[in-house]
Amino acid sequence: MEVCGGQTHSIVKFSLDEMIPSKIRLIHGPGCPVCVTPLELIDKAISIAARPDVIFCSFGDMLRVPGTSKDLLSVKAEGGDIRFVYSPMDALKIAQDRPDRQVVFFAVGFETTAPANAMAVYQAKALGIQNFSLLVSHVLVPPAMETILSSPQNQVQGFLAAGHVCTVMGTAEYIPLAQKYRVPIVVTGFEPVDILEGISMCVRQLEEGRFEVENQYARSVRAEGNRPAQELVQKIFQVIPRSWRGLGEIPLSGLGLSADYMEFDAERRFDVGHVRAKESPDCISGLVLQGIKKPLECAAFANACTPDHPLGAPMVSSEGACAAYYRYRNRNDSVESSPRQSFGRGPGFLVCKNLDPGQKACRDDGTKKFTVDRR
Amino acid sequence: MSLLKDFTLACPLPIHQYPKVLMAHGGGGRLMNQMIEKMFANVFDNDFLKQRHDSAVFNVNKGRMAFTTDSFVVSPLFFPGGDIGELAVNGTVNDLAMSGARPLYLSAGFILEEGLPMETLWKIIQSMNKAAREAGAQIITGDTKVVDHGKGDGIFINTSGVGVIEHPGSIGPSEVQGGDVLILNGDLGRHGMAIMAVREGLEFESAIESDTAPLSGLVLELLSQGVSLHCLRDLTRGGLASALNEIATASGLSLMLEQSAIPVREDVRAACEMLGLDPLYVANEGRFVAFVPAAQVDQTLKIMRAHPQGQGACVVGQVTPQPGSLVTLKSPLGLSRIVDMLSGEQLPRIC
Numbered sequence: 001m002e003v004c005g006g007q008t009h010s011i012v013k014f015s016l017d018e019m020i021p022s023k024i025r026l027i028h029g030p031g032c033p034v035c036v037t038p039l040e041l042i043d044k045a046i047s048i049a050a051r052p053d054v055i056f057c058s059f060g061d062m063l064r065v066p067g068t069s070k071d072l073l074s075v076k077a078e079g080g081d082i083r084f085v086y087s088p089m090d091a092l093k094i095a096q097d098r099p100d101r102q103v104v105f106f107a108v109g110f111e112t113t114a115p116a117n118a119m120a121v122y123q124a125k126a127l128g129i130q131n132f133s134l135l136v137s138h139v140l141v142p143p144a145m146e147t148i149l150s151s152p153q154n155q156v157q158g159f160l161a162a163g164h165v166c167t168v169m170g171t172a173e174y175i176p177l178a179q180k181y182r183v184p185i186v187v188t189g190f191e192p193v194d195i196l197e198g199i200s201m202c203v204r205q206l207e208e209g210r211f212e213v214e215n216q217y218a219r220s221v222r223a224e225g226n227r228p229a230q231e232l233v234q235k236i237f238q239v240i241p242r243s244w245r246g247l248g249e250i251p252l253s254g255l256g257l258s259a260d261y262m263e264f265d266a267e268r269r270f271d272v273g274h275v276r277a278k279e280s281p282d283c284i285s286g287l288v289l290q291g292i293k294k295p296l297e298c299a300a301f302a303n304a305c306t307p308d309h310p311l312g313a314p315m316v317s318s319e320g321a322c323a324a325y326y327r328y329r330n331r332n333d334s335v336e337s338s339p340r341q342s343f344g345r346g347p348g349f350l351v352c353k354n355l356d357p358g359q360k361a362c363r364d365d366g367t368k369k370f371t372v373d374r375r
Numbered sequence: 376m377s378l379l380k381d382f383t384l385a386c387p388l389p390i391h392q393y394p395k396v397l398m399a400h401g402g403g404g405r406l407m408n409q410m411i412e413k414m415f416a417n418v419f420d421n422d423f424l425k426q427r428h429d430s431a432v433f434n435v436n437k438g439r440m441a442f443t444t445d446s447f448v449v450s451p452l453f454f455p456g457g458d459i460g461e462l463a464v465n466g467t468v469n470d471l472a473m474s475g476a477r478p479l480y481l482s483a484g485f486i487l488e489e490g491l492p493m494e495t496l497w498k499i500i501q502s503m504n505k506a507a508r509e510a511g512a513q514i515i516t517g518d519t520k521v522v523d524h525g526k527g528d529g530i531f532i533n534t535s536g537v538g539v540i541e542h543p544g545s546i547g548p549s550e551v552q553g554g555d556v557l558i559l560n561g562d563l564g565r566h567g568m569a570i571m572a573v574r575e576g577l578e579f580e581s582a583i584e585s586d587t588a589p590l591s592g593l594v595l596e597l598l599s600q601g602v603s604l605h606c607l608r609d610l611t612r613g614g615l616a617s618a619l620n621e622i623a624t625a626s627g628l629s630l631m632l633e634q635s636a637i638p639v640r641e642d643v644r645a646a647c648e649m650l651g652l653d654p655l656y657v658a659n660e661g662r663f664v665a666f667v668p669a670a671q672v673d674q675t676l677k678i679m680r681a682h683p684q685g686q687g688a689c690v691v692g693q694v695t696p697q698p699g700s701l702v703t704l705k706s707p708l709g710l711s712r713i714v715d716m717l718s719g720e721q722l723p724r725i726c
Contacts, residue, residue: 015710061651086575086650192708307718328712 001148001291002198003141004162005032005320006190012324014192020199027155027291030144030247031162033109034061034317035289037137038243039277042067045106045135048270049080055098057091058106060084064316068277088120088134095124095132104266107134112164114138114255115229118236121257121264133266136256139242141165142173143253149181153292158202160188160195163217168233170225174213182211189217236261245313246286285312288321295322302326396491401521414497415483415517418504423480423515431515433480436539441476443467444535452495452529455569456584459532460502462660465589466611467536468510472591473607473663475546475598476538478512483534485519488527499530510589512536538591542598548625550605555666555694557630558675560593561586561687562638563615567657568646577650581642588661593684597665602675606666609659613717615691616655616702618664620716623700632692632704632714655704656717666694 002008008028011017017026030036046067049056056072063072063084076082081101085091088105095103107117117134124132141162148154161174166187174185184205188198198216205212215221233255242254257265267273282300287293295301295314305311307323314320399406416424423431447463464481471478483503487496507514544550566585571577590609597604606626608618615637623630639647639654647654661684667675672690679685695703702714 013712014706014708015712016708018710019708086577327715 001027001029001156002160003029003031012328028321030289035313036244038245041137043275043277044272049075055081055103057085092120108137111169114233118232133264135266138255159185160198163189166221185213187215246289280311283312295325396487419514421513439540441474441538443470446533455582457587460499461506463532463534464506467534469590469609471538472594478538480537481514483517486531487521489524548622551626557692558665559691560685564643564654564657566660586661593682609663614656616714619702629695629697629701631695635707
C-alpha cells in the first residue's frame with residue numbers, strides 16, 4: 001500500500017502499476033488529506049465561510065470537496081468571502097490587514113502541513129492577532145496504518161510510507177508497526193523511480209523474511225526528522241481522537257489545538273457544534289481509502305460520480321484515488337460492482353465478460369459493464 | 376522599435392484635473408467626448424475613426440471572411456511580459472489566425488471602473504495600439520462604459536475582429552485526418568504561471584514572462600508557402616490538454632502525445648510542480664498547435680523555426696486511428712495515459 005495520495009497520483013499518472021509484475025498488487029491508502037477530512041468538518045467550514053463577518057482561507061483543493069449539500073466554491077459563488085492561499089501565513093497576513101473581519105484558515109493535512117499551521121497560530125498569539133483562527137482537521141499517518149493493519153480485512157503485506165510526512169516526523173514511529181505486524185515499511189518519494197525503488201525494497205524484504213523500516217527517500221528524510229518542526233507542533237497542538245472520512249473515528253489519530261491555544265479554535269469561536277452531516281449512500285470512498293476496493297469497483301464511478309459532480313472527496317482532490325483513475329484511465333472501463341471482478345493487465349486491463357465474439361461493445365443488459373473492449 | 380516613434384508616454388488628457396476615471400467619463404457628455412477624442416481616437420488614429428460615426432464602414436472583398444470576439448478580465452492588469460491591452464488585441468488576432476484569416480479590423484469595448492487611474496488606461500490603450508500595428512490590424516470602432524467603484528476590476532475589455540481568408544482551403548477540426556502530425560510553436564505554460572506568480576506574490580529565481588504574441592504572421596507565412604494546415608488551435612484557457620480534447624471530440628479522432636517531446640521551460644515546470652499544477656493545462660497566449668500532413672512536417676518546422684513566433688517549434692504527437700476521441704500521452708517509460716478535459720479550474724494542492 002502506498003500511503004500518500006501524491007504517490008497514488010504518480011502511480012496512476014505513469015502507469016507504474018501496469019509496469020510491475022502481476023504478482024504485485026498496489027493498494028491505494030488513505031493518505032490524501034482532502035479525502036479523509038470528515039464530511040462534518042466540510043459542513044462546518046461551509047457554515048463558517050457563509051458568515052458575512054468571515055474571510056475563509058483554504059488550500060485550493062479543499063474548495064471543491066462536496067459537503068452534505070454544497071461545497072465551498074458554491075458558498076463563494078453565493079457571496080462568501082473565500083480565498084485560496086498557499087500558506088497559513090498568507091491567511092495570518094490577511095487577518096492583520098483586515099482587523100474588521102474574522103479570518104479563518106482551514107487547517108487540513110497530515111504531519112506535513114502541521115508545522116506551518118502551528119507557526120501561524122504561534123505568531124498570531126505572539127502578535128496579539130485576535131481575529132485569526134483555525135478550523136483544524138489534522139490527521140496522523142501511523143494510527144491510520146495501524147487501523148488498516150489490525151483490520152480482519154487487511155490485505156496489505158508491505159507499505160510505502162509517505163516521504164513528506166517522514167521529512168517532518170522521521171522514521172521512528174514506524175518501527176513498532178513493522179515489528180508488531182511483521183510488515184516491511186519503506187519510506188518512499190514521489191518520482192516514478194522513487195516509487196519503483198520503494199516497491200523493489202519492499203519486495204526484497206518480503207523475499208528475505210525481513211520486516212524493517214527502510215528509507216528510500218534519504219535525500220529528504222532523516223531518521224530523526226525535523227526536530228524544531230516537531231517541537232512546534234507539540235507546543236501548539238495536542239493528540240486527540242479524530243474522525244476520518246470513510247474510516248470513522250480512530251483513537252489518537254489527529255491533532256487539535258492544545259489548551260494554551262484553544263482561543264484560536266474556529267469550531268469554538270463560531271459555535272458550529274450543532275452541524276450534522278450525511279454521506280451519500282452511493283459513495284464507497286471508505287472502502288477505497290482502506291484499500292478494500294478500487295475506484296473502478298464502485299458502481300457510481302464515472303456515472304453518478306465524476307470530477308464535475310463528485311459524490312466523495314477521492315473524486316475531487318488531485319491526490320484522490322478516484323480522480324486519478326478517472327483522469328488517467330478510460331472512463332468507459334466502469335465495471336459491475338462485484339467483488340469478484342477480475343483485473344487483467346495493459347490498457348484494457350478490465351476483463352469484459354459480456355462480449356459476443358468479435359464485438360467491440362458490451363450489450364447493455366442493465367448491468368454496469370464497460371463498453372469498450374481493448375484487449 | 377520604429378513603430379514607437381509616434382508614441383508619447385504623456386497622456387493628452389488634463390490628468391491633473393481628472394487623474395482617475397469618473398462616472399461622467401461614461402455619461403455621454405463633455406468628459407466622455409474628451410476621453411474619446413484625446414485618448415482613443417488619438418492613439419488608434421485611422422480614417423475609420425475619423426468618420427465619427429456609430430459604426431465603421433468598410434469595403435468587403437470577394438471571398439470568405441472570419442469574425443470573432445473575446446473578452447479580457449485579467450488580474451493583474453500588468454504582468455511580466457505584457458498587459459491586458461496587449462492581451463486583448465493578440466487574443467482576438469490569434470482567434471482569427473486560427474481560421475487562417477488575415478486580421479483587418481478590430482473593435483474595442485471598454486468597461487471601466489470608476490476610480491481607474493487615467494494613466495493606467497493610457498498605458499493600456501498604447502499597448503493595444505502597438506499590438507494591433509504589429510499584427511497588421513486597425514482598431515476602427517469602440518465603446519466605453521463606466522461602472523461604479525467596486526463593480527468592476529479596474530478595466531474589462533472586449534475585442535471583436537474581422538479578418539479575410541485568402542487561402543482556398545478549410546481549416547478546422549473536421550479537416551483533421553488520421554496520420555496528421557501535431558506541431559507546437561514553442562514551450563508551454565508561461566502565460567499562466569506569469570499571471571499566477573504576480574497574483575499570488577510568488578517569487579521564483581527568474582521572472583516568468585507571459586508568451587503573449589500575435590500568431591497571424593506565422594500562420595499566414597505557413598499558408599503562403601503551401602503548407603496544408605488541417606487544423607489550428609491556440610492554447611489559451613485550459614492549455615494544450617483542453618484544446619486537444621476539444622479537437623478530438625469535434626473530429627471524432629484520437630490523438631497521441633509524446634510526453635518527452637512537449638517543451639516546458641525548466642522554471643515553469645518547477646513552478647507548476649511546486650503548486651501541483653500540470654503545465655499541459657496551464658494557459659498560454661502565444662502558442663498554437665497545428666495539424667499537418669506527415670509529408671509536410673519538415674517543411675512546416677523549417678518555416679516555423681525561421682519565424683520569431685515559431686523558434687521553438689516541435690512535433691509533439693499525432694492523430695491515431697484509434698476511435699473514441701481520446702487524447703493520450705505516452706510517457707518516457709513507454710506507457711500511455713489519458714489526458715482528460717479539466718474539471719473546473721486547476722486548484723493548487725495541499726502538499
